[in-house]
Amino acid sequence: MSEVRTKAGLAQQAAPVLNKLTTEQKNQALLSMADALIQRSAEIIQANAEDLQRGKEQGTSPSLLDRLALDESRIQGIAEGLRQIVELPDPVGDTLDTMDRPNGLSITKIRVPIGVIGIVYEARPNVTVDAAGLCLKSGNAVVLRGGSSAISSNKKIVEVLHDAMAATAIPKDALQLIEDTDRASVDEMLKLNGLLDVIIPRGGSSLIQNVVMNATVPVIETGAGICHTYLDQSADPVMAEQISLNAKVQRPSVCNSMETLLVHADFAAQHLAGLLEKFREQQVEIRGDEATKGYASWALSASPEDYATEYNDYVLNVRIVNNLDEAIEHIADYGTKHSECIVSASSENASRFIQEVDAAAVYHNASTRFTDGFEFGFGAEIGISTQKLHARGPMGLPALTSTKYIVSGSGQIRQ
């Protein structure tokens, strides 16, 4: 039997054991795992050095190597992440609904673990610990399939976690790492209906698209964010500048950063020239429509393709619109339903924008950069769902649960 199938089967067998554990037992195990990561950080750093060495030989870019690199401080951060998961309320067993039926049946809807969760991800080895911690805390077994660039780090990390788990109530089999980093091992995971209950991809858009288009196991799609900020006619100019700059440059590489700025023509006439200068000072390349170029001769021309591109970089599309409808229409045409913002002093326009824009998170007078499990107060994040089923937007622990109806009777039969 293949590695993937064998390990998914072991995870499935471990899931019912995990399901029965108390919050205390799970927390105890997570704390042991956190301690072990710190105690054995030297081993982890040594394994990580192999990944870095291989990466250098393969010509990996310095920025990717930096994301891959682990040191004492980063490992402490990762362990601290596990301890934060311990602090979070355990969603398993929560009562979501109770219904007393006329026939005397008492129906209770409670949260239960999903079962076995597959995570397909890239580079950063912190995801290994983070995803394991979130899945285990929510009572799920987890099958991790990380990328080849971090495989030495991932193997060592899971070895350390497994050793720590041996003395805890969580069975080691509840945490599985697929060591085969061939593309075929992902393809096999995607079809493991009956063994995996869900697959969550974390990574770039090609990884996510491969999972979405080829999985027969249910998927929670995450990631792609072509986010817009619309500066309404009535926008406060200072707020408009602060929010749009923040949405673009505070961390351009992430999914909740802004890719396109939509500007009402009247606002543009008064403030756009100055605003574009601010972007220029921040080294942001501007791709604008013809009207925009009237306010910044140095701007490039934006093509329809540009409007459909998630740059994740210091590049910004700018388009001038004549009214709110044009802005909403542009977002419907080019958005990815992730995070969209209106800056406006008009509560009427804000309400229309909030109602009519279809996205996981719609903002009025705040930066789209806040779409994040920590910023939303969930205390954790397994990803940001960009699909409409199951979970939408930042996903905390409850997104890793399913439900069960418990029906208690006294002999009721159906007439």
Added chain:
Amino acid sequence: MSEVRTKAGLAQQAAPVLNKLTTEQKNQALLSMADALIQRSAEIIQANAEDLQRGKEQGTSPSLLDRLALDESRIQGIAEGLRQIVELPDPVGDTLDTMDRPNGLSITKIRVPIGVIGIVYEARPNVTVDAAGLCLKSGNAVVLRGGSSAISSNKKIVEVLHDAMAATAIPKDALQLIEDTDRASVDEMLKLNGLLDVIIPRGGSSLIQNVVMNATVPVIETGAGICHTYLDQSADPVMAEQISLNAKVQRPSVCNSMETLLVHADFAAQHLAGLLEKFREQQVEIRGDEATKGYASWALSASPEDYATEYNDYVLNVRIVNNLDEAIEHIADYGTKHSECIVSASSENASRFIQEVDAAAVYHNASTRFTDGFEFGFGAEIGISTQKLHARGPMGLPALTSTKYIVSGSGQIRQ
């Protein structure tokens, strides 16, 4: 462009219009649609006669023809179903959560329509109206793809509904019927990512499996039910008999009926011979393990394959187990996580069964036949989800919604 793509595109364009309607506007439209069905029932019956005639020519079984047939009274029932949907609370706009963040951001999670829902179904034309009503009430556009056997009825019904909608606030394009009943039209729907937000299959297991295994659009899996009833050592014999007979024979053809009866050896010794006689009186064929055959010489032998079969018929597997663990294990091995029941006077055993059995609905001392949106008090049912994502168990109107986070600020930016 193909019919499927064209109609899905029209539905997608109609969705935002529908999204903006008030509950009152949607209800008004549904009432007009109900009235039209009754006013034009003669036309519908005439179209239905074409389906019946074609079915007869093709040798369709009398029971299937009966399910397909429409008369005045059935059409009144279908119209009444629409009126019942009008009475249901509209989930759209419901506030699910509010969070006030330390930085002053106010975050509200509200219910929104999913968008465009594809329904792939078989035979019965009542599904056409029922699914349309539920989707439209919850603010979703819907693309229906029924089977060839009911195509004349379905076309006429949708014509009648469309004519009625013309004078209402719901755009006609929000309801689409795919008239091409070739298998290829289903296959095309399954890959319409970006146009369809979800596909819900309703029908037999081969239809559902085709959808699950080939869709790249997210799916809500419904249907397959291999349901068990476990008679514990302490079960009340009268209750055990009533519940197990009801679970099997009250309506064997549906997914929440029982396929396998598990019996504790001690209970079997005292009561199984008599109980099996009752099943025999109801024309139920028994397939038992060796121990069961000791109580009913006329019983056939059950194979492992039998335990994995959803008969939907007057056939029942019976297996004797030595303890609760064996019962739970059998259910884990053969169940489809639909509905499972323990009959027991021991609250300890009931608790363990409820906790450890992984199913959408777990029953203590009541028939599994209650797994149903109406019986659960939802007032409607678009299907029974047997997957763990998004919705599990009977799905009412809220299962046809997604969520949106509304984030209101006063200029907050991320540090």
